[in-house]
Amino acid sequence: MKKIEQWVRPNIRQLKPYSSARNEFSGEASVWLDANESPFNLPYNRYPDPLQNDLKEKLAKQRGVMPENIFxxxxxxxxxxLLYRIFCEPGRDNAVSITPTYGMYRVCADINGVEYREVPLKKDFSLDCDAILQTIDTHSRLLFLCSPNNPTGNVFPAIEIERLITAFDGIVVVDEAYIDFSSRPSWIRRLNEFHNLVVLQTFSKAWGSAGVRLGMAFASPDIIGYxxxxxxxxxxxxLVQRYAMEMLDRENEVRRWVDEILSVRSRFVERLSDIPMVKTVYPSDANFVLVKMVESEKIYLRLVTDGIVVRNRSKVALCGDCLRITIGTDREMNVLLETLKSYS
Known part of the structure; x- marks a missing residue:
């Protein structure tokens, strides 16, 4: 088993990170004269906790991990x-992922000058583990797996993800942005088994807080340290830290939101299947469904004209003639359904 340091870029291993007085001081102070802040307009005049310690303590208890496991x-x-910055040498190393999947994996690779290798899913949107392992070489540093996947909505079997984690000589990133809508357990529970595992989650989906922009990475303390x-x-x-602390106290309410979204999804899928232009509604473990339609691009443009915005995925690999539809309220889904029926 390799140590994490062997995968880290040499300049990052040698990096002396910026350190503020907030990093160097712990405890309570009555006079703050270290950061050239204004003494007026409390509490917004002060810089935030750079390591978000109170929030991590609360989040750690909820997720069943240690604060040292959280970024x-x-x-x-x-x-x-940041994973690209930590582990991938521009112009030399590469990252591997599936297609179709979340587009930011490629965008971040391109920004960081890192080769990005895509492995197509099978026609049923399942993983092709053999093809993934054949794509990997000695310069592969990151492997991204979005599960439930976007835009397909399906969860990949644990046995297949475990095979890739154990076989890959690098960092495996399991992106669980939609895990709250799935009955499958989170990979957070298995962090202690795999030192090369990073699990991503977010406040943007089930927690109804996309506008706050707060994401989470769970990993070994070594990776979190980098x-x-x-x-x-x-x-x-x-402001974001305070908001997130309050949201964590609303966990039961968030669970009710998730239950409602799943209930609306079920009713929507049932009614959607009765519309003649709908060819296939793919199974989903997320808060959206991928729908194959007749002349999907024309339908998409008509919906936009009628003030209804969905995601056109018809030009994405394996998603020809598909629209991705987020699950909203019953009212919103009914408006969409009635509008689609009017096109028939």
Whole structure:
């Protein structure tokens, strides 16, 4: 078993991270004269806790991990981007993922000058583990698996993900942005088994907080330590930290939201299947469904004209003639259904 350090870029291993007085001081102070802040407009005049310690303590108890297993970023996108900075040497290393999947894995690779290798899913949207392993070489540093996947909505079997984690000589990232809508358990429970595993989650979906931009990465303390070295000093504002602390107290309410979304999804799928232009509604473990339609691009443009915005995925690999439809309220889904019926 390799140590994490062997995968880390040499310049990151040698990096002396920026350190503020907030990093160097612990405890309570009555006079703060270290950061050139204004003494006026409390509490917004003060820089936030750079390591979000109170929030991580609360989140750790809820998720059943240690605070040292948690990185908090500006959405999951920051956590994805920093993985490239930590582990991938531009112009030399590569990242591997599936297609179709979340587009930011490629965007972050391109921004960081890292080769991005795509392995198509099978026609039923299942993993082709053999093809993935054949695509990997000695310069493959990251493997991204979105499960439940976006835009297909399906969860990949644990036995297949475990096979890839154990076989891959690098960091395996399981993106669980939609895990709250699935009956499958989170990979967070197995962090202690796999030192090369990173699990991504977010406040944007089930927690109804996309506008707050708060993502989570769960991993070994070694990986989290490198995250903390390369992140910007005060990446999560005090306002966001306070909001997230309050949201964690609303866990039961969030569970009710999830139950309602799943109930609406079930009713919507049942009614959607009766519309003649709908060819296939793919099974989903997420808060959206992928729908194959006759002349989907024309339908998409008509919906936009009628003020209804869905996601056109018809040009994405394996998703020809498909629209991705987010599950909203019963009223919103009924408006969509009645509008689609009017096109028939």
């Amino acid at each position: 908090l970023g500006v959405g999951s996108d920051e956590a994805i981007d 995250y903390n070295q390369v992140k910007y000093p005060y990446n999560i504002s005090d």
